Amino acid sequence: MTAKADNAASPPAGPTACDGQAFKRLAAAGRDWLDRHHALVNQLNVFPVPDGDTGTNMLMTMRNAIKEVEANPGDHIGQVAAQIAHGAMMGSRGNSGTILSQLWQGFAHALKDHKTLTPELLVKGLREASDTAYRGVIKPVEGTILTVAREAAEAAQESSRDTQDMVEILRRVVVRAKDALARTPEMLPILQKAGVVDSGGSGLVYILEGMLLYLQREEIEVEETVPAEVHDLATALAPEDELGYGYDVQFILKGDALDVNTVRAAIDQMGWSTLVVGSQDAIKVHVHVHDPGIPLSYAVSLGTLSDIVVENMQEQYQDYVRERGAAETPATAQPAHADFPPFELDPDDIGVVSVASGEGLARVFRQLGAAGLVMGGQTNNPSTQEILDAIQRVPTRKIILLPNNKNIILAAEQAARLATGQTVVVIPTRSMPQGISALLPYDPKGDLETVTRAMLQAKDNVVTGEITTATRSVELNGVQVASGQIIGLVDGALTAAGDDLSSVLRTTLEHMCSHECELITLYYGNGIQEAEARQVTDSLSAVYPNQEFEVVYGGQAHYHYILSAE
Amino acid sequence: MGRVRIVTDSTAQFLDPAIVERLGITVVPLSVSLGTRVYREGLDIDPATFLRLAQQSDIPARLIAPSPEDFAAVFRRLNQETDQVLALLMSRRLSQTWENALRASKTLLGRCEIVPLDSMTLSVGLALLVERAARAAESGASLEEVVHQARSQLNHVYSVFYVNGLTYLRHTGLLSEAQTILGTMLDIKPFLTIEEGELIPMEKVRTQAQAVDKIVEFVAEFSALEQLVILHSAPHPTERTRLLHEHLATEFPGYSFPLVMYQPSLAALIGPDGVGVVVYEDPNAEDSLS
Numbered sequence: 001m002t003a004k005a006d007n008a009a010s011p012p013a014g015p016t017a018c019d020g021q022a023f024k025r026l027a028a029a030g031r032d033w034l035d036r037h038h039a040l041v042n043q044l045n046v047f048p049v050p051d052g053d054t055g056t057n058m059l060m061t062m063r064n065a066i067k068e069v070e071a072n073p074g075d076h077i078g079q080v081a082a083q084i085a086h087g088a089m090m091g092s093r094g095n096s097g098t099i100l101s102q103l104w105q106g107f108a109h110a111l112k113d114h115k116t117l118t119p120e121l122l123v124k125g126l127r128e129a130s131d132t133a134y135r136g137v138i139k140p141v142e143g144t145i146l147t148v149a150r151e152a153a154e155a156a157q158e159s160s161r162d163t164q165d166m167v168e169i170l171r172r173v174v175v176r177a178k179d180a181l182a183r184t185p186e187m188l189p190i191l192q193k194a195g196v197v198d199s200g201g202s203g204l205v206y207i208l209e210g211m212l213l214y215l216q217r218e219e220i221e222v223e224e225t226v227p228a229e230v231h232d233l234a235t236a237l238a239p240e241d242e243l244g245y246g247y248d249v250q251f252i253l254k255g256d257a258l259d260v261n262t263v264r265a266a267i268d269q270m271g272w273s274t275l276v277v278g279s280q281d282a283i284k285v286h287v288h289v290h291d292p293g294i295p296l297s298y299a300v301s302l303g304t305l306s307d308i309v310v311e312n313m314q315e316q317y318q319d320y321v322r323e324r325g326a327a328e329t330p331a332t333a334q335p336a337h338a339d340f341p342p343f344e345l346d347p348d349d350i351g352v353v354s355v356a357s358g359e360g361l362a363r364v365f366r367q368l369g370a371a372g373l374v375m376g377g378q379t380n381n382p383s384t385q386e387i388l389d390a391i392q393r394v395p396t397r398k399i400i401l402l403p404n405n406k407n408i409i410l411a412a413e414q415a416a417r418l419a420t421g422q423t424v425v426v427i428p429t430r431s432m433p434q435g436i437s438a439l440l441p442y443d444p445k446g447d448l449e450t451v452t453r454a455m456l457q458a459k460d461n462v463v464t465g466e467i468t469t470a471t472r473s474v475e476l477n478g479v480q481v482a483s484g485q486i487i488g489l490v491d492g493a494l495t496a497a498g499d500d501l502s503s504v505l506r507t508t509l510e511h512m513c514s515h516e517c518e519l520i521t522l523y524y525g526n527g528i529q530e531a532e533a534r535q536v537t538d539s540l541s542a543v544y545p546n547q548e549f550e551v552v553y554g555g556q557a558h559y560h561y562i563l564s565a566e
Numbered sequence: 567m568g569r570v571r572i573v574t575d576s577t578a579q580f581l582d583p584a585i586v587e588r589l590g591i592t593v594v595p596l597s598v599s600l601g602t603r604v605y606r607e608g609l610d611i612d613p614a615t616f617l618r619l620a621q622q623s624d625i626p627a628r629l630i631a632p633s634p635e636d637f638a639a640v641f642r643r644l645n646q647e648t649d650q651v652l653a654l655l656m657s658r659r660l661s662q663t664w665e666n667a668l669r670a671s672k673t674l675l676g677r678c679e680i681v682p683l684d685s686m687t688l689s690v691g692l693a694l695l696v697e698r699a700a701r702a703a704e705s706g707a708s709l710e711e712v713v714h715q716a717r718s719q720l721n722h723v724y725s726v727f728y729v730n731g732l733t734y735l736r737h738t739g740l741l742s743e744a745q746t747i748l749g750t751m752l753d754i755k756p757f758l759t760i761e762e763g764e765l766i767p768m769e770k771v772r773t774q775a776q777a778v779d780k781i782v783e784f785v786a787e788f789s790a791l792e793q794l795v796i797l798h799s800a801p802h803p804t805e806r807t808r809l810l811h812e813h814l815a816t817e818f819p820g821y822s823f824p825l826v827m828y829q830p831s832l833a834a835l836i837g838p839d840g841v842g843v844v845v846y847e848d849p850n851a852e853d854s855l856s
Contacts, residue, residue, distance in 0.1 A: 360751075363751060364751050364752055367751055367752070368752070368754075368770070436752070437772070440754075440769060440770040440771055440772065441769040441770070443768065443769065454769070461772075461776060517773075518773040518774060518775055519753075519772055519773045521752070548753075550752065550753055552751055552752060553751075566772055566773050566776070
């Protein structure tokens, strides 16, 4: 913020304008503040399942946004905002990340052709941001990030009537955004049941708050008081228990000629809430990580360790870590199914691009004719850019896109809009089994409308079940879950919890109305051995004598089993 | 000299076998091999026994077309009574039968006018066409007229089947490699249609219930049915054929849907455990599918 010196000297009149470079720093502050709190945002999960973490998704979206603009030395606010919006759009992941990118698009549109950000433009920008995001979803739901964005815009509008001080306007925006966030459970009953506020809304609050803190820091020293305030917010936001934080790792590293900055940068990459201070011969490290081994191994390669403290911040975390360690497949990884020849397609055919959450599932999609695959799923939502790249690799003019996860649908729709020279239709499949079912009637030579209709219809032929490990304790839908327990979900709703995998499986199947179905398929995850899956299936087939069972390697992370009943 | 005589092959499956004799239709048998045995269709083995054996066999059955000499013998015999023959035969895309009849017809050039016509179908669909041609011939139509009528009826016959797996289709080589590779990890029930004489996979389903729905959906697209026959692979109605029959009866009240166990030749093509329907649409219907 280029606070004019004469203005800053005479409070309450704060800065009344902002150029492109200042705005860049402001946006980066929003990103950083979200970075420091994204784990908290991740905690605000309605269902206690490992899934597309909202905080991580929004953070990755923001990171890409800032990266895009980093090298731009220009002062032109319109151009800077447009670049941020573009970066956000291409980097958007998950529904909240996609909505965030749409906020940026609306904001940038309002600023187009303007050189400097003024209070009027700020108001207009926030309003357009909110309007664009509302338009971006088919059925806007209140009690979400949309509500927070809209109320933030309203607060800006109201403030601008009695002040031109942009810090003050932003302060009121943040106050109102937090207030709206706190009210999200009143608007969305599921949040109330789960005892959380909306995660996407919370992410947006952190971004706005980060911007405000950056401005305030320039003028007043708030560094000490801020954490206290945030701590309160964090307490308000966090679930009742203190779970899901991973490990708190602290140690002192001693060595010769240590470089604090290098160590800080490295540690920062490994986790969150990083604190690295010290000198050439001793550095104190404090970091929150999922795998404490990573920072410890890194540090021991540089010197000797002392005062090591590792705190497990989540009960039953070992299981989770074991799976996670086995499953760190970045969303950008090339799918491991090159052993199948690509489906022969003419440019006039319909090509299918599908998201797959595991190696085995990728192969199933491939065999059913998907020409393009994007690796990703519950825990690693692919970005709009990654989906777009997969679309563009398929050499057909007509594309059908299967997101196969409810948290990937918006990014898929965004990618579909961005594709040029290709008509892309999104079939809003919410699970891997829905995607597989949708793919059955796929006919590459068919007419797009007819094939789309058949696939839309086919996706609802299955009931989806998912078996995973609870990431926190909660009571929902009358099901009491303790963190670390095995839980079962049916079409995304929590239905069973317990300590024994096979009994949870059985209850889940019960809720899937499996007695009325013909075929039950178990896609086993990467933490399950085939023999184990077959054994489980054998015991189930005794309960379901009239059903056929299929056991297929899914290879997905975190989800022991994905089930389909049809 | 004499009326037009109609020749067909044994894949033609008549709802009323007696009309073969009544209308003077000549049926040339194909053979099916199973393991080391070769059976002439309709002569050496009854369909129920064949289907049972085929279901038990690890080695898929194979279809063997009649040789040119088989056809030539038939044509020579008929030539004693007539010099006009229509050989209405199973789809040339599915077997050598038509080609062999064509070669045989050339041996009688100048003596007998023989038109080998590719019906672009087989089984019940072929029989429906043959029966109509034979009736036209019986009423004294010329060869040209009979051929013209048969040609115009070809595209009113539709057949769809669904089969339990892809093994047979892969074995018979009737589907391209790209199509058969599909569904090797999952149990897929492909849904097949005969289009332009070719066996084309239309859709894939996972359950019998879905397959039944698909068949009903397929039939529902016709505005006017003249005839609809259910083909299945067991001597008695099974759960799924009963289900299909029930659905069709609800969807199309007032129609009857004969249930027919299919022939060894069809089993050799699609496997011994399929279910399907053959539709003959009313050719006079206003907005019939073409």
